Amino acid sequence: MKRFLTPSDLGDINKALKEAAEIKNNPNAFQHLGKNKTAVLIFFNSSLRTRLSTQKAALNLGMNVIVLDINKESWKLETEFGVVMDGDKPEHIREAVPVIGQYCDIIGVRSFAKFENKEDDYSEKLLNQFIEYSGRPVISMESATRHPLQAFADLITIEEHKKVERPKVVLTWAPHPRALPQAVPNSFVEWMKVANVELTVTHPQGYELAPEFMDGVKVEYDQLKAFEGADFIYAKNWASFKDYGKVLTTDRSWTVDERKMAVTNNAKFMHCLPVRRNMIVTDGVLDSPNSIVVEEAANRVVSAQTVLKRMLEAL
Numbered sequence: 001m002k003r004f005l006t007p008s009d010l011g012d013i014n015k016a017l018k019e020a021a022e023i024k025n026n027p028n029a030f031q032h033l034g035k036n037k038t039a040v041l042i043f044f045n046s047s048l049r050t051r052l053s054t055q056k057a058a059l060n061l062g063m064n065v066i067v068l069d070i071n072k073e074s075w076k077l078e079t080e081f082g083v084v085m086d087g088d089k090p091e092h093i094r095e096a097v098p099v100i101g102q103y104c105d106i107i108g109v110r111s112f113a114k115f116e117n118k119e120d121d122y123s124e125k126l127l128n129q130f131i132e133y134s135g136r137p138v139i140s141m142e143s144a145t146r147h148p149l150q151a152f153a154d155l156i157t158i159e160e161h162k163k164v165e166r167p168k169v170v171l172t173w174a175p176h177p178r179a180l181p182q183a184v185p186n187s188f189v190e191w192m193k194v195a196n197v198e199l200t201v202t203h204p205q206g207y208e209l210a211p212e213f214m215d216g217v218k219v220e221y222d223q224l225k226a227f228e229g230a231d232f233i234y235a236k237n238w239a240s241f242k243d244y245g246k247v248l249t250t251d252r253s254w255t256v257d258e259r260k261m262a263v264t265n266n267a268k269f270m271h272c273l274p275v276r277r278n279m280i281v282t283d284g285v286l287d288s289p290n291s292i293v294v295e296e297a298a299n300r301v302v303s304a305q306t307v308l309k310r311m312l313e314a315l
C-alpha cells in the first residue's frame with residue numbers, strides 16, 4: 001500500500017470496515033507491527049483532530065511519531081521546478097521530501113487546496129511529489145482534493161449508527177465566511193458511493209462539485225426537500241468548483257436548523273469539525289442528542305489506525 005487517497009487504496013470496503021471494527025474493539029492488539037517503525041506527520045495547514053488522532057493511531061500501533069508544522073518549524077519550501085531560487089524559500093521540495101523519507105517508514109501529509117490553479121490542485125501536485133520523491137508510503141491527511149481519513153471515519157460512524165440497512169444520507173452545503181476546500185465533500189461523496197447508502201447532495205446553484213466525483217449522484221437544489229426522510233445529515237461548506245475557489249453566497253437560509261431537521265427521519269447530524277456555530281448549523285442542532293460529531297471525531301483514530309496497520313503490514 002504505497003498511498004492512501006481514495007477508497008480503492010483500501011480494497012474491499014466491507015473488509016476494511018470489518019477490520020476497522022476489530023481495531024476499535026482491541027486498539028492495542030497490534031503493537032508488534034509498529035515496533036521500531038516511525039511515522040512522520042507533515043502539516044502545511046492547521047489541525048486539531050487529524051494531528052491528534054493520527055498520532056494516537058500510530059502510538060496505538062507501537063510506532064514512533066514525529067510531527068512537523070512545516071510553515072512554523074521548518075524552511076519555506078519551493079515547489080515549482082526550474083525556478084531560480086532567489087526569493088524567500090531556502091529549500092526545494094525535491095531535496096526536502098527525500099530527506100524526510102530518510103527519517104521514517106510512513107509519511108502523512110496535510111496540504112490544502114491553494115485555489116491558485118485548479119489544475120495544480122486537482123492533479124494533487126504536492127501530494128504526488130511526496131509519493132514520488134519520498135520513497136515511503138504516503139497518507140493524505142487532507143490534500144487538495146480529498147480527505148480520505150475523514151471520509152473513512154464518517155463511513156465507520158454511519159455504519160455504527162444506522163437504523164436501516166441502506167440509510168438515506170444527505171450531504172448539504174452550508175454558509176461560511178471564507179473559501180473552504182472541496183476536499184471533505186469530494187471524499188464524502190467518493191466514500192458514500194462505495195457504501196450501502198442512498199446519497200443526495202444539496203447545495204445552491206454554482207456549488208456543483210467536480211464531475212469526476214459527482215457522476216451518478218443525485219443533486220437536489222431544494223434543501224428542505226433533500227432533508228425529507230433523511231437518516232443522516234452531513235453538513236459542510238465548500239467554495240465553488242466552477243468559479244474556482246470563489247464564495248458565491250453566504251446565504252444563511254442554508255444554515256442547518258431544528259425546523260429542517262424536523263422533516264428528516266430523526267436524522268443524526270454529522271460534521272467533520274471544526275464547525276462555525278450558527279453559520280453551518282444552529283447551536284440547537286449541534287447540542288441536540290442527534291448530533292454525533294464527537295463520536296465521528298473519535299473514529300478518526302480508528303480510520304487512521306486501520307490505514308497505518310495496512311501500510312505497516314505491507315512494508
Ligand SMILES: CCC[C@H](NC(=O)CCC(=O)O)C(=O)O
Binds near residue numbers: 178180183184273
Ligand atoms: C477538516 C476540515 C478542514 C478545513 N476547514 C477549515 O479550513 C475551516 C477553517 C475556518 O472555519 O475558518 C476544510 O474545510 O477543508
Ligand SMILES: NC(=O)OP(=O)(O)O
Binds near residue numbers: 047051
Ligand atoms: N476533521 C478534521 O480533519 O479536523 P482537523 O482539521 O482539526 O484535523
